[in-house]
Amino acid sequence: MTRHVRIAALAVVALLPLAAQAPKGWKVRADRSTSATDPDGAGSIQFVTSGSGFHATNPTAAVYWNPADTASGAYTIKGTFKLMKPSGHTNYYGLIFGGSDLEGPQQQYLYFVVAQNGTWLIKKRNGDAGTENIAPKTPNDAVAKPGPDGTSVNNLEVRVGADKIDYVVNGTVVHSMPKGNLKTDGIYGIRVNHLLEVQIDGLSKS
Numbered sequence: 775m776t777r778h779v780r781i782a783a784l785a786v787v788a789l790l791p792l793a794a795q796a797p798k799g800w801k802v803r804a805d806r807s808t809s810a811t812d813p814d815g816a817g818s819i820q821f822v823t824s825g826s827g828f829h830a831t832n833p834t835a836a837v838y839w840n841p842a843d844t845a846s847g848a849y850t851i852k853g854t855f856k857l858m859k860p861s862g863h864t865n866y867y868g869l870i871f872g873g874s875d876l877e878g879p880q881q882q883y884l885y886f887v888v889a890q891n892g893t894w895l896i897k898k899r900n901g902d903a904g905t906e907n908i909a910p911k912t913p914n915d916a917v918a919k920p921g922p923d924g925t926s927v928n929n930l931e932v933r934v935g936a937d938k939i940d941y942v943v944n945g946t947v948v949h950s951m952p953k954g955n956l957k958t959d960g961i962y963g964i965r966v967n968h969l970l971e972v973q974i975d976g977l978s979k980s
Contacts, residue, residue, distance in 0.1 A: 797823050799842060803876060805835040807968060812863075814968050827854075827975035830966045835865075837883070839876055839963030845934070845979045846959040852931040853977040857890060857970065859924045864889045865967040868930050873961035884908065884956065885965045886941050888928050892917045894948055896941065898956075908956070909941075909949055916946035934958045 802821055807814045815833030822829050830838065845851060851871055868887030875881050880901045888894045894917055896909040918926040931942035939958065941949040962979060966972050 797821065797828060797840070799840045800828075801839055801841065801877065803837045803881070805837065807835070824973060825975070827973060827977070828964070829971075829973050830964070831971045832966045832968055835965070835967040837870055837873075837876065837963060837965050839870070839873060839961050841961060843962055843977075843979070844960060845871065845962050848935050849979055850931055850933045851962045851977075851979050852929065853964070854927060854929050854975045855888070856973040856975075857920060857926045857928075858973060859971060860890045860920050861969040863969075864891050864893070865970050866895055867966045867970055867972050868894075868928075868964075869932055869962065870965050871932055871934070871960070871962040872956070872958040873963065874957075876961060882957065883960070884958070886930060886932050887965060887967075888917045888930065888943060890920055890926065892919050894941070894943060896949065909951070912949070914943065914946070914948045916943040916948055918944065 817833045819836050820831040866887035866889045870883045870885045873883035883899050886896050893911045893913050895911045897905045899905050918928050920926045929944050933940040940947050
């Protein structure tokens, strides 16, 4: 076996463990930038099993979900998000819920996300046409910013009740609002915007 062939064989072997770690049953939908002033990064989205959770590396924004993960009525969804390093500008990551038709043109979901500058945001996806703000970008001391090592950890929760929704960061309710006509029954999962690398643990529903 020549040196070239040996290197090629080693490369194939090195890829096998990564392929084996791909989250079973999970789906990915990219949300590509249409802004010339805020383009996506180079490379492909990587979403793999990491420890007891998942690791997302996003040159392009994406939504991640398992179709089996649904919630209805009164419920709480939660997850722990570790930002591995700051991006060059503010980008958001966090939870989605109330999702439907996530693979189709009528995709809908709500999302509660935080960013490295200490702000949170709530938006609604309305098909391929775009999004609408449910609550604007708002600073709150509960949102952890990157420390000296460049990482930050934020525990996010969405608590859906009969008549209201509470949005929680690291145990603090940062926003509470009437449920109104918002569709909260459906798939829950993860959203990570472009140019971010995030570890996600403890994604669950109760």
